[in-house]
Amino acid sequence: MLLNPTEDLIFYPNLLTIEPGDERNIRVGTNRAIVATEKSYRVFVEELPSADNSQAKGIRILTKMGVPIFIQPAKRLLQGQVEHMQLGGGEFSFVIKNAGNVHFFPRTIRVQGKDTVGEMLVERQLQPWYILSGGTRKYSIEISQTDCPKLQNLTVEVELEGKTLKETFAVPLSDCR
Numbered sequence: 001m002l003l004n005p006t007e008d009l010i011f012y013p014n015l016l017t018i019e020p021g022d023e024r025n026i027r028v029g030t031n032r033a034i035v036a037t038e039k040s041y042r043v044f045v046e047e048l049p050s051a052d053n054s055q056a057k058g059i060r061i062l063t064k065m066g067v068p069i070f071i072q073p074a075k076r077l078l079q080g081q082v083e084h085m086q087l088g089g090g091e092f093s094f095v096i097k098n099a100g101n102v103h104f105f106p107r108t109i110r111v112q113g114k115d116t117v118g119e120m121l122v123e124r125q126l127q128p129w130y131i132l133s134g135g136t137r138k139y140s141i142e143i144s145q146t147d148c149p150k151l152q153n154l155t156v157e158v159e160l161e162g163k164t165l166k167e168t169f170a171v172p173l174s175d176c177r
Contacts, residue, residue, distance in 0.1 A: 034074050038102040038133045041069040077101045082156050082167040087175040093140035098131040105130040107159040113151045121147045148176035
């Protein structure tokens with residue numbers, strides 16, 4: 001993740017005090033016009049050390065968190081692709097590409113492998129994470145030496161908002177040696 005300072009976001013208040021048990025809102029806006037492709041930002045909220053050094057006994061842990069901010073285009077295009085499926089070295093890998101103009105977070109990512117008679121030999125569910133517009137994320141799973149020669153195909157199924165991506169990889173016998 002590459003982070004750079006920006007003047008695109010406006011937030012208020014930029015400095016605040018929160019007492020234990022209290023809540024505060026931070027308002028975030030943009031000074032940009034309508035965008036064609038989603039813009040992504042991260043606002044960091046950070047606890048500052050106390051000015052009172054009388055409590056300096058022991059270790060003090062301060063909180064810092066990054067909150068993702070997305071400025072969406074007027075017309076959203078949700079489009080994903082499964083690419084670069086390959087098997088080798090006891091591992092099956094593939095890439096999920098975001099070819100749309102907004103980020104997406106797959107609901108589920110499943111990999112299934114069947115033999116020549118349709119029996120399920122491999123079944124894995126992977127941990128999804130969001131993929132920014134124009135971005136990619138690589139996934140991989142281990143394939144055992146026992147199952148690999150028996151596999152006829154591996155299918156990747158990615159469930160998105162309202163659509164499912166499904167690609168099948170025919171396993172060449174040479175990849176399991």
